[in-house]
Amino acid sequence: MDKSKFSHWFFIGPHIILFVVFILIPSIYGVYASFTNWNLMTSPTWVGLDNYRTILTNQDSSFHHEFFNGMKNTLIFVGVSVPLMVAIPLVIASAIEHKKVKFKNFFQSIIYIPGLISISAAALIWSLIFNSQLGMMNNFFGADTVWTATQPYAWMTIFIMTVWGGIGGNMIIYRASISNVSQDLYESAEIDGAGPIRKFISVTLPSIRFPLIYTVVMTTAGSFNVFGQPLMMTNGGPRESTTVLMMYIRDLAFGSGQSIAGMASAMAVLLGMVILIISAAQYYVMNRNSA
Amino acid sequence: MNKKYNISKYLAYLFLITVCLIWVVPMIFGFTTSFRSQGEVVNEGFRLLPVNWIVDNYMAILENTSSAPILRWIGNSLFISITHTLLVVVVISITGYGYSRMRFKGRDVLFFTLLGISFFPNVVNIIPLYRIVDILGWVNTPWAMIVPGLAGMGNIFLVRQFMKGVPKELDESARVDGASDFTIFFRIVLPLIKPVLIVGGLFSFIGSWNDFLWPVIVYTDVQKMPVTAGLLLLQDIYGNYQMVGQLMGSAILAIIPTLLLFLFAQKYFVSAINLNAGIKG
Structure with missing residues (x-):
């Protein structure tokens, strides 16, 4: 018995070390760095709330402009892409789960496969599709739109690519949840004279509310970290109208020239707080309304 | 009654086939364009199939081992x-x-303390993480991408949940027979939790293969970077669509490994996603 008193450290010890070094310390240090002047290499100097004051209130500062522009663009991305990334896979999953539809797994695979393609490979293909001279879109529709350099088209290219590559996981979750809904519920709804839309709203949606809450919260939290699609499709343009906050944070901390990691950390903490607050609010509202 | 189901059946098919077409056309377009010459791309405009299939683009891609060593990246x-x-x-x-x-x-x-801490948004720890990886001397080495991700809690949560479903009687009777924790772990528990380990493994593979932000930050050496970070450089290297075929060929080569994995492990993917969301498939 004495021997096993310590042997649990053999099982959980290695991971605890990894956790402390790669999650706990960097998280604490990230918050600490936001109150400092730091260039990533030398030791940081404490400046209190200066970074936050500059970002939030100093209208002449480029950091102020970058933060609010980046936050605005990130919120636009989240606000448009999350509803699309929930509604579209939900409709597709419902169609696949239609009683008489065959080849269910085939349809599912086709929709899921783009999710396995890395953002950079997908962006190369989509950039060509939307290329104004060589691209499929303009050739096909006989247009001459400069997609990635005019709004609202620049946003549209980002959303199209995001939906294309990002709905597979949610669709599989919805499909499995819908197929688990008891047939009795549908039958009794039919006896009450409910049509397909009515059945979807009053039977399907309430029955899959937990997977719905899960996917909404996870998709939202993930969308706040958006970085690759605007970087590769539009490079933040036109006129920084698609430059998201992660792009500014990366440029400040790791861009060419002197690293401004303290300021970048303050922006990261603010973004992190927004993510936490919105996730918690979503969970609270959705859980209460469906209870 | 049956008639109504038939109409909705055809609507569902129509919808699904349309969506699937929209979904595959970009992939086919990328694939076939990688077999077209630049002249054809410019002069003939959009075609799903090339006029002349050529492999020159792939030859050129494979020959470029200095500025865009795609095989090395893969x-x-x-x-x-x-x-x-x-x-x-x-x-x-x-x-x-x-x-x-x-x-x-x-x-x-x-x-649960560790699990709670791990929900802290990781955008906050990414800058200090770079500093830690730098102190360890891992910048521009594979370890920068291999090790930090091992600290995550998500998969451990899954394994823990799964183990709760494995009957405790099995290991308790072994314990009575004098087996140590190590024996119980290797002989009894490990074989039983194989499914959840496959799930964790698959997600880790796809996750690290497709990770983008982190490799863009930690790799500056062209010869050392993974393929996702490498592809970011290509738009400049292949001259802003002066070499479209080579651009597409590189993207296609980068897609092949995960696509093969999916074809061989398809059933695990579906159960993996559902297990993650807590749904019994």
Whole structure:
């Protein structure tokens, strides 16, 4: 018995070390760095709330402009892409789960496969599709739109690519949840004279509310970290109208020239707080309304 | 009654086939364009199939081993993803065993504390993480992408949940027979939790293969980077659509490994996603 008193450290010890070094310390240090002047290499100097004051209130500062522009663009991305990334896979999953539809797994695979393609490979293909001279879109529709350099088209290219590559996981979750809904519920709804839309709203949606809450919260939290699609499709343009906050944070901390990691950390903490607050609010509202 | 189902059936098919067409056309377009010459792309405009199929683009891609060594990038990515995946399986199995089978004081409190901390948005820790990886001398080495991800809690949570479903009687009777924790872990528990380990492994592989932000930050050496970070450089290297075929060919080569994995492990993917969301498939 004495021997096993310590042997649990053999099982959980290695991971605890990894956790402390790669999650706990960097998280604490990230918050600490936001109150400092730091260039990533030398030791940081404490400046209190200066970074936050500059970002939030100093209208002449480029950091102020970058933060609010980046936050605005990130919120636009989240606000448009999350509803699309929930509604579209939900409709597709419902169609696949239609009683008489065959080849269910085939349809599912086709929709899921783009999710396995890395953002950079997908962006190369989509950039060509939307290329104004060589691209499929303009050739096909006989247009001459400069997609990635005019709004609202620049946003549209980002959303199209995001939906294309990002709905597979949610669709599989919805499909499995819908197929688990008891047939009795549908039958009794039919006896009450409910049509397909009515059945979807009053039977399907309430029955899959937990997977719905899960996917909404996870998709939202993930969308706040958006970085690759605007970087590769539009490079933040036109006129920084698609430059998201992660792009500014990366440029400040790791861009060419002197690293401004303290300021970048303050922006990261603010973004992190927004993510936490919105996730918690979503969970609270959705859980209460469906209870 | 039946008639109504038939109309909705055709609507569902129509919808699904349309969506699937929209979904595959970009992939086919990328694939076929990689077999077209630049002249054809410019002069003939959009065609789904090339007029002349050529492999020159792929020859050129493979010859460029200095500014865009695509095979080397794919090799780097394979080494990173495979090593990371194997280590993830080791870490989550022993740690999951520790948090579900070992009896020690404060076990569950410790577990849920770590889980809670891990929900902290990772955008905050990415800058200090770079500094730590730099101090360890891992910048521009595979370890920068292999090791930090091992600290995650998500897969350990899954393994712990899964182990709760494995009957305790099995290991208790072994314990009565005098088996140690190590014997119980390797002989009894490990074979039983294989499904959840496959799930954790698959996600880790795809996750590290497709990771983008982190490799863009930690790799500056063209010869050392994984393929996702490498592709970011291509738009400049292949001259802003002066070499479209080579651009598409590189993207296609980068897609092949995960696509093959999906074709061979398809059923695990579906159960993996559902297990993650807590749904019995």
